[in-house]
Amino acid sequence: MARADRLNGWSAPSVRSAFTAAFAVVVVLVGLRLTVRDDSHAVSWLALPPLVASAFLPWRWVAGVGLASMAAAFGYLWILHDFAVSSVAAYGVDFLVVAVAVVISAAVAIVRERDDERLKRLTQLASVVQQAILRPIGERLGPFDIAARYVSARSGAEIGGDLYEALDTDFGVRIIIGDVRGKGLDAVRLSSTVLGSYRHVAFERADQRCMITDLDHAVARNAGDEDFVTAILLQERGGTLEIVNCGHPPPMLVRDGVATYLEPESMAPPLGLNPTPSELTLRLQPGDRIFLYTDGLAEARKDGEFFPIRERAWSLIGHGNVGDGLASLESALRRWVGGPLTDDIALLLLDYRPDSD
16 A cells, blocks of 8 residues: 555656656756866765755655765766776765765655645644534525535645534524634634534524624634634525624625625624624515625735626626536636635525525
């Protein structure tokens, strides 16, 4: 199994490319120095290839590059001194420099591999924990076609505390989306607290503002002094949508090809900071789409310019089914950023289709 893993590692294009590049450096250096016949101490330059290789390759391959460097050093001196081994032996210090570089490079590669493996395990653990917290949401909930998507930045094990849930209760369809300040397992732990509390009070409290009070107390009991959770709570009853916003980016309504933000008159502070939010009421029309997202989308940028949500998102999420809409939005976002995302993003898209019940 270990042998197979090593072979699989070698088959990766990045590994093959790095290994080839490292040997190319050996060949180029030797070729250049062979043209300078009077520079016997040029062999010290051959300490460079294993040092370069240690940043990319497994330690066994680094050792291979190092051995090739030492062989190249011997061959260079052997040719330079007309194949006299006794003359080559006089440059023992130069060989020692290369040998020390090989040992250091292999040690660096070992430490890097161990750190990479540890980071991989932590990332996998954090991902499993988060998947256990964020339960799958069905394609249909009450009068809504609904889709949820979690876009991970995968910055090591530093996963975000983004959260969402959608429930069909006696009080109507209830939805929450939120974002915990900070990252890592502490953020996931706090998001679990919020979701656990929400899944309880959503079936017990008739008024969303009372739910906010309960959630705020839950966050205050479990969060640090500087921790908080931005959140939006939605409730649909009889075609009326009631929205409570606690410091979260406002949802977007797409109606007849026009996108508008559903913003309250005054923004309440996040959960954990004693919010007293007002409720925004909207009468829904068939075909309305409600788009909710966390601030990873609002703060995604390229060259200092933020992703134009209003200009780009509505055209992507306003067509096709809700799942395709979110997939198209994610693809457009990644193309626009042109690199790794800096924060995880939770996305929810609702399509109001009461006639489909």
